[in-house]
Structure formats: C-alpha cells, structure tokens
Amino acid sequence: xxxxxARIGKAHGLRGEVALDVRTDVPEERFTxxxxxxxxPPDAGPLTVAATxxxxxxxxxxxxxxxDRGSAEALRGVELVVESGESDEEDAWxxxxxxxxxxxxxxxxxxxxxxxxxxxxxxxxxxLRETGGERTLVPFVHAIVPVVDVPGGRVQLTPxxxxxxxxxxxxxxxxxxxxxxxxxxxxxxxx
Numbered sequence: 001x002x003x004x005x006a007r008i009g010k011a012h013g014l015r016g017e018v019a020l021d022v023r024t025d026v027p028e029e030r031f032t033x034x035x036x037x038x039x040x041p042p043d044a045g046p047l048t049v050a051a052t053x054x055x056x057x058x059x060x061x062x063x064x065x066x067x068d069r070g071s072a073e074a075l076r077g078v079e080l081v082v083e084s085g086e087s088d089e090e091d092a093w094x095x096x097x098x099x100x101x102x103x104x105x106x107x108x109x110x111x112x113x114x115x116x117x118x119x120x121x122x123x124x125x126x127x128l129r130e131t132g133g134e135r136t137l138v139p140f141v142h143a144i145v146p147v148v149d150v151p152g153g154r155v156q157l158t159p160x161x162x163x164x165x166x167x168x169x170x171x172x173x174x175x176x177x178x179x180x181x182x183x184x185x186x187x188x189x190x191x
Contacts, residue, residue, distance in 0.1 A: 038080075047080065111164055
C-alpha cells in the first residue's frame, strides 16, 4: 500500500529547492540524501533526494532531477509516496486503514462512513459521508473521536451539537445578546 509522506509545495530560491508539506512523523528517515521516492502522479518521478535542510521550521528538499526554479515549480502539488504495511503504533493510523470504517455514536447509532483523512493546519480531520449523503469534516481529536477500532470496522464519535449535518435542524441559535433591532426606538433622542 502506498503511503503519502509529503506533498511538494512552492519553489524556494533559484537552485531547485522545494518546500515540503510533511505527512510523516519521521522526515529525517524518509528524506535522507540518496533516498528515492515514488510520486503521484507517477510520471513526475521517481525523485532522488540530493539535499535537505530545515528552514524556519519547514523542510526544504532539493532533488537530483530538479536543478533550477522552473523545474522546482513544476513539481508543486506532487505527492511523495513510499510502500508501507499496516501501522503497528498504538493511536496511529494510515488513511487507508481509516477509509471505509463505520462511524457511529456512543449508543451505536450509525451516522455514516469514513471516506478519507485530510491534513489541515490545526489538526487532521476525518472526512465522513453521513447516511444522508452529506460530506462532513470531523476533527480527528480524542475528545470527538474517542474510539478507533480498525479490526471492528468502526470509529465512535462524540460530536458537539451541530457538527453533523443530521443535527443541523436541532441547533438553536440564541439571538438575545445581539442588541436592539435596527429601527427600534429604544434609544430615542431626548429633547
């Protein structure tokens, strides 16, 4: 199974360096000099790591196949992938392990199916297709997804009110603190 370890971002400088959006916990192992990485799309690679460095908390990589800014810019958006088996870490899952899991509430009510995982700046989110067909992003944090049972084929959700589309009709919006309505004579001029 192919595992995405990074997505190539914008070019950095004039000599072919690119910034990486890292998707691995061990970038120092994945991006060693001489490492050859497969790509998606496949015709963009494979790419050979010629040099790496961390600049302002961001991984910068130069590939042997990219020696100038133009060729680096052409790599933007390409995913770097490696072959990998199942995760053996506790509380660590690959996207392919999560896709297809049944999403249910604590009482067993099925609310949908996990169709993917997206990496957002704040944290990862599960992409959920609810039973009504709606696409919902669920923050992949322990408070909202306390149980991930890959062998059992399910994740348990404890979503706050209004997170799921199925709950949207039950959300009550309190407008009492919005202030006076426009046109109200609450603030009449005193003569």
